[in-house]
Amino acid sequence: MDTKPQHSVPVPRLYKEASKILRRYENKEGAIKTLVYKGKYKNFGRIYGLLCKTVENSAAIKAALVESSLYTNEPKFDPYLAQVLTAEMLGKGLLGDCKPILTLLKYEGKIRSFAGSNFSRHSSHVMKDNCPRYVRVNTLKTSLSNVQYQLDNNGWSLQEYDPTQVTYSDFLKFIQASCLPVLVSGIKPGSNVIDACAAPGNKTSYIAAAINNTGHVVAIEKDLERYQTLQRLVVERRATCVTTLNQDFTRLPLDKYSQVEFIFVDPSCSSSGVNLHNDEVPEERIRSLACFQAHLLRHALSFPSVQEVIYSTCSVYVQENEEVVQNALKEFQDQFELEDLSEKLSGWKHFGNESFVFGRRCLRTRTDVDKCHGFFVAKFVRISKICNRLTSVNKIDKKRKQQKSFKNLEIVSGNSKNLESKLSEVVTCAKKKQKVKR
Ligand SMILES: C[S@@+](CC[C@H](N)C(=O)[O-])C[C@H]1O[C@@H](n2cnc3c(N)ncnc32)[C@H](O)[C@@H]1O
Secondary structure (H helix, E strand, O other): OOOOOOOOOOOOHHHHHHHHHHHHHHOOOOOHHHHHHHOOOOOHHHHHHHHHHHHHOHHHHHHHHHHOOHHHHOOOOOHHHHHHHHHHHHOOOOOOOOHHHHHHHHOHHHHHHHHHHHOOOOOHHHHHOOOOOEEEEEOOOOOHHHHHHHHHHOOEEEOOOOHHHOOHHHHHHHOOHHHHHHHHOOOOOOOEEEEOOOOOOHHHHHHHHHOOOOOEEEEEEOOHHHHHHHHHHHHHOOOOOEEEEEOOHHHOOOHHHOOOOEEEEOOOOOOHHHOOOOOOOOHHHHHHHHHHHHHHHHHHHOOOOOOEEEEEEOOOOOOOOHHHHHHHHHHOOOOEEEOOHHHHOOOOOOEOOOOOOOHHHOEEEOHHHHOOOOEEEEEEEEHHHHHHHHHHOOHHHHHHHHHHHHHHHHHHHOOHHHHHHHOOEEEEEEEEOOOOOO
């Protein structure tokens, strides 16, 4: 007879990891997103969604758990696990038969009646902004058709449109705002690139895919923990042309990187464009961020061979965007100009603040207007490059260039023929088929 004690059913990893992250979040060890990226659970979207729902309903959940007498009757119940499981129970519903789940389910009726209408089933990060959900296909690992097949089997369909008839709303359907810096850049296979503020590495891996792992990308990250995430992502996403460096970009010696042609500067910012709770950012904080952003941009513009510097933030404040750009333009006026991105992405509607003379040359997105997160992009181009182009490019070529930007969109929308050979990482938008329940 087997006398070994029976192993109890383990708590599903999703809930275990989510409760650990919640504990760290409540101990003020970082933002949910940062902690999720640092964590071990790979389905970032799923765990992030669950944690957002838990945090957004924190007051209702905590009160309902206390009122239900769960903690009085079950004093050993981990309160973080209890909160995560409650969010799931009141949201998607709990599945599984580990002990904490079975225990919590005994209190379901009471918890539901106490939480009542104070619990919102939909996370604001998913529903309130009413933004489309995007899927970026990493063609360094798989093909668009493969992903398309899998999405199709799971009840999702890709939205297609005619790339010769691009409208503004098409842009917004098919492009994730944070991909704009890479899309508007002139990088191509063989390019020599620096990603100055790289972690967690989304843009880095997109850049690597866009140049099809040819050329070279140096991805720099100052913060050690975030650097480790960057390293992991670069490997996971098979971005083999990337070298990572754990250092302060502003201390990167100019002469050692004298060949670099493209620099992406996507610095830490107030994140006001993705601020789900519309928290006010103190003026003092905005000022200090702007100061450090200007410092980074200035350093990027100082590299001797750099032809393009693409500056971006997910902030909506002019202090972190147009004002930083204005100061850099003043300082580097003999060397750099802003490329007019309104020409590059014809059909785009929303530009930089027009009280700045260069405002319309920059791109902006805003959640309420553009159905995507708030974002800002400005592209500095070395004047000699512009002169060369103007003398060698006639009007017909200019027309072709505009068509090229449409081609990008064509790729973005999922034209698999052009995809692998041109822009190897794709942003697209998947829409749930109507017959399938959301
Ligand atoms: C907005 S995040 C970058 C997001 C990233 N580009 C992406 O798409 O995944 C800004 C990053 O810049 C890093 N950072 C801030 N100052 C830096 C500096 N002086 N040198 C290098 N990295 C820096 C921050 O630690 C942070 O990880």
